[in-house]
Amino acid sequence: MPKEKDLLASVSNISTDSEFFSPMPAGYKKGKTRYVFVVGTVMSGLGKGIFSSCLALLMQDKGLKVAPIKLEGYLNIDSGTLNPFRHGEVFVLDDGMECDMDLGTYERMLNQDLSKANFTTSGQIFSSVLHKERHGDYLGRDVQMIPHVTGEVKLKLRNLAARTNADIVFVEIGGTVGDLENAYFIEAMRELAYEEGLGSSCFVALTYILEPKTLGEQKSKAAQLGIKQLMQCGIQPDIIACRASNPVSEKVRQKISLYSNVPFERVISLPDSASIYMIPAMLRDHGLDFEVARLLKIEDRINLRVERKAWAQWCDFTDKIGSARHSVTIGITGKYTSVRDSYASIINALEHAGIALGCETEIKWIETTGIIDQTAAEKLADVDGIIVPGGFGTRGAEGKIACIKYARENNIPYLGLCFGFQMAVLEFARNVCGLTKANSTEIEPDCAEPIIDILPEQKKIEGLGGNMRLGGRDIEIKPQTMAWELFGKTNSVRMRFRHRYEVDPRYIEQLENAGLVFSGKAPKQPIMQILELPSHSFFMGTQAHPCLTSRPLQPHPMFVGLVAAAAQKQYPEEKMPDCVKAARKVSSLKT
Ligand code: GLN
Numbered sequence: 001m002p003k004e005k006d007l008l009a010s011v012s013n014i015s016t017d018s019e020f021f022s023p024m025p026a027g028y029k030k031g032k033t034r035y036v037f038v039v040g041t042v043m044s045g046l047g048k049g050i051f052s053s054c055l056a057l058l059m060q061d062k063g064l065k066v067a068p069i070k071l072e073g074y075l076n077i078d079s080g081t082l083n084p085f086r087h088g089e090v091f092v093l094d095d096g097m098e099c100d101m102d103l104g105t106y107e108r109m110l111n112q113d114l115s116k117a118n119f120t121t122s123g124q125i126f127s128s129v130l131h132k133e134r135h136g137d138y139l140g141r142d143v144q145m146i147p148h149v150t151g152e153v154k155l156k157l158r159n160l161a162a163r164t165n166a167d168i169v170f171v172e173i174g175g176t177v178g179d180l181e182n183a184y185f186i187e188a189m190r191e192l193a194y195e196e197g198l199g200s201s202c203f204v205a206l207t208y209i210l211e212p213k214t215l216g217e218q219k220s221k222a223a224q225l226g227i228k229q230l231m232q233c234g235i236q237p238d239i240i241a242c243r244a245s246n247p248v249s250e251k252v253r254q255k256i257s258l259y260s261n262v263p264f265e266r267v268i269s270l271p272d273s274a275s276i277y278m279i280p281a282m283l284r285d286h287g288l289d290f291e292v293a294r295l296l297k298i299e300d301r302i303n304l305r306v307e308r309k310a311w312a313q314w315c316d317f318t319d320k321i322g323s324a325r326h327s328v329t330i331g332i333t334g335k336y337t338s339v340r341d342s343y344a345s346i347i348n349a350l351e352h353a354g355i356a357l358g359c360e361t362e363i364k365w366i367e368t369t370g371i372i373d374q375t376a377a378e379k380l381a382d383v384d385g386i387i388v389p390g391g392f393g394t395r396g397a398e399g400k401i402a403c404i405k406y407a408r409e410n411n412i413p414y415l416g417l418c419f420g421f422q423m424a425v426l427e428f429a430r431n432v433c434g435l436t437k438a439n440s441t442e443i444e445p446d447c448a449e450p451i452i453d454i455l456p457e458q459k460k461i462e463g464l465g466g467n468m469r470l471g472g473r474d475i476e477i478k479p480q481t482m483a484w485e486l487f488g489k490t491n492s493v494r495m496r497f498r499h500r501y502e503v504d505p506r507y508i509e510q511l512e513n514a515g516l517v518f519s520g521k522a523p524k525q526p527i528m529q530i531l532e533l534p535s536h537s538f539f540m541g542t543q544a545h546p547c548l549t550s551r552p553l554q555p556h557p558m559f560v561g562l563v564a565a566a567a568q569k570q571y572p573e574e575k576m577p578d579c580v581k582a583a584r585k586v587s588s589l590k591t
Contacts, residue, residue, distance in 0.1 A: 020147070022154060029162075033166050034200055034201065034298060035168070035202070036168055037203045038171065039186065039204070043176060047243065047276075048173075051241060051270070051279070051283075052170045053105045055283055055289070058283060058284060059292065061307050061311055062302045062306065063303030064302065067166035067168075069156070069172070070172045071156075071185045072174045073174050075122050075126070077127065078465070079091070079100050080465055088342060089345060092470060093114055094115070097471075104548065107549075111554070117160050118160065125153060145184050145187075146184075146187060146191075154192045157169060157171060177233070186230075199296060202238045202292055203235055204239045206243055206270075207243065208223065209223055209243070211244060211246065238266065239266045239268070239288065240262050242267065243272075244270070246271050247271045253267040253269065254267075275322075277317070277321060281318065323358070326360065326570070328354075328384040328566040329364050329383050329385075330350060330563070330566060331363075331383035331387070333367075333388050334389055349556055353586075355552070357563055357567065359564075359567050367396070368400045369396045370399060372402055373402050373406075376406035380403060380407075386412055387417065387420065389419070390417050394443045397423065400420070404427040413566045417544075421530075424541040432516075433510055433511060438451045441454060451507050453502070458500045458501075469499055472496050473494065473497055473529075474494050475521070475522065475530060476521050478519045478520070481532060482538075485584070498545060503528040503543075508526065515535070557584070
C-alpha cells in the first residue's frame with residue numbers, strides 16, 4: 001500500500017496554471033474499477049447502506065470484486081466519540097477504526113473484513129487537506145473546496161480502488177441531497193464520473209414515496225423534487241429506488257420516470273421488508289444486478305457458475321427465515337433501551353444464531369436503573385436468557401449486577417459483552433469470593449477492591465478520541481473449557497475490542513480459586529478476555545464484542561451457544577441441540 005507521501009508525488013495535472021487537480025494514487029489503473037454511487041433524497045434513514053450492501057452482494061456473488069465505502073458528512077474524525085443514542089452503535093473494524101454502523105451492514109452482507117479505507121468523514125477529508133496545505137503541497141495555490149477538497153475525496157475513492165483492485169467500488173453518501181454537509185461529496189462524484197468516462201459509473205438515487213393516511217394514496221412530489229435537486233448538481237441518476245411502506249404503484253413510478261429521464265424499468269419499488277436479508281432477492285427480482293452490470297459495461301467479467309453456487313447458498317440461509325419452530329426471549333439490559341440502532345450488531349447476531357437454530361429470538365429490553373436483588377426475579381421472570389451488553393459509566397450498573405446474580409443463581413443462560421463481562425466479574429467477586437466492596441474504578445474511582453481497573457496502557461492517555469484498546473486481537477483459548485468446545489477445539493480465536501478497563505491481574509488467582517474460569521486470555525499480557533462458570537448451563541462473558549463479527553452465514557459461536565441454551569431452558573421436555581454441538585455445527589458453515 002503506497003504511503004500518502006508517495007501518493008502526492010504522483011499527483012497528476014498539478015501546475016500553478018492548470019485548473020485541473022486530480023490526484024491519482026500510484027498504481028491506479030483507469031478503467032479497471034467502476035463506481036456505483038448511492039445517494040438519498042427526501043429524507044435520511046432510507047437504508048442507503050442496506051441497499052448498497054445488498055446490491056454489492058449480488059455483484060460479489062457473480063465473481064466480481066467489490067469494495068464499499070461510506071462517506072460521512074460530520075466533522076468528527078471517526079464515530080468513536082458519537083453518542084450511540086443519537087447516531088446508532090459505534091462499529092469497530094479489525095484495524096481499530098471506530099465507524100458508522102453501516103460498515104457493520106457491509107461486513108455482514110459481504111462477509112468481508114473491512115478497514116479504515118472503507119470509511120471516511122468530512123473531518124478526515126478536511127484534516128488531510130489542511131495538513132497538506134501546511135506541508136506546502138498545493139504549489140502556492142489558494143486551497144479551495146473545488147478542486148482541492150473534492151480532489152481529496154476522489155483520491156480516497158481511487159485509493160480504495162487501487163488498494164483492493166476492485167471491479168466495483170460502492171460509494172454511499174451519508175445524509176440527503178441538499179444537505180450543506182455532503183454537497184462537496186456529490187460534486188466530487190460528479191467530477192469522478194466525468195473523469196473516468198462514460199460507462200464508468202452508475203448513480204442510484206434512493207427516494208421516499210409518501211402515503212398520507214388522510215389521502216390513502218401514494219404521492220410522488222417530494223421524490224420528484226429531491227431528484228430534481230440531484231439533477232441541479234449535474235447528476236443524472238441511472239436508477240431510482242423508491243422506498244415506501246407499501247409496494248409503489250406503477251402510476252407513481254411512471255411519473256417519476258417521466259420527470260427524471262430514467263427509463264421506467266429502472267424506477268423500482270422497494271417496500272419495507274421484514275428482514276434485510278430478503279432484500280437481495282427483491283433487487284434480483286427487479287433485474288437490478290444485470291442492469292448495473294450492463295450500465296457499467298462489465299457483463300464480460302461475470303462468472304455465472306460462481307453465481308449459481310453463491311445464490312443457492314444464500315437462499316439456503318434466507319429459506320430458514322420465518323420458519324422457526326421454537327421461540328426464546330432474550331433479555332438485554334441496556335442504557336439505550338429506546339434506540340434499537342444502539343445495539344444493531346447484537347440484534348443481528350441473535351438473529352443469525354436464531355435462524356441457524358430454527359429458533360425465533362424475541363428481545364426484551366430491560367432498563368436496569370432501580371433493579372435490586374429483591375426485584376430481579378420479577379423483572380426477569382419471562383426471559384430465557386440474558387445479555388448484558390457493552391456500556392460506559394455508572395448508570396444502571398448496580399441493576400446489571402443484580403440481574404447477573406439472578407442469572408448465575410438460577411441457571412439462566414447468560415452472555416456478558418465487554419461491560420457485561422466486567423459486571424459478571426464484579427458480581428462473582430462480591431457474592432462468591434466475599435469481596436463485598438468489589439467495584440470498577442470506572443464506577444467508583446476510589447473503591448476499596450478495584451477488581452476492574454483501567455488498563456496500564458490507558459493510564460497515560462489524555463482525551464477521549466480513538467484511544468481505547470481498539471480493534472481485532474487474538475485470544476488464547478484454554479483447552480477443555482466451554483469456550484474451547486464452542487470454538488471447535490481451537491487454541492486461538494480473534495475478536496474485536498473497545499475498552500479502557502480490565503480485570504486487575506492481582507485478583508485473578510482469587511477469582512479462579514473460587515471457581516470462575518478465565519478461558520480466554522490475551523497471548524502476551526495478563527488481560528482476561530473470556531470467562532465461564534463450569535457449573536452453569538451457559539454462563540459466559542467476554543471482554544470483546546463478538547457481535548461485531550457474527551455473519552449471517554457464520555453466526556458467532558457465543559451467540560449460538562446462548563440461544564441454544566435458552567431454547568433448552570424454554571423447552572425442557574424436548575431434546576434441543578446441545579449448545580456446544582449446535583455452535584460447532586452452524587458456525588462451521590463456510591461461505
Ligand atoms: N466501559 C468499559 C471499558 O471501557 C466497557 C467498554 C465497553 O463495554 N465497550 O472498559
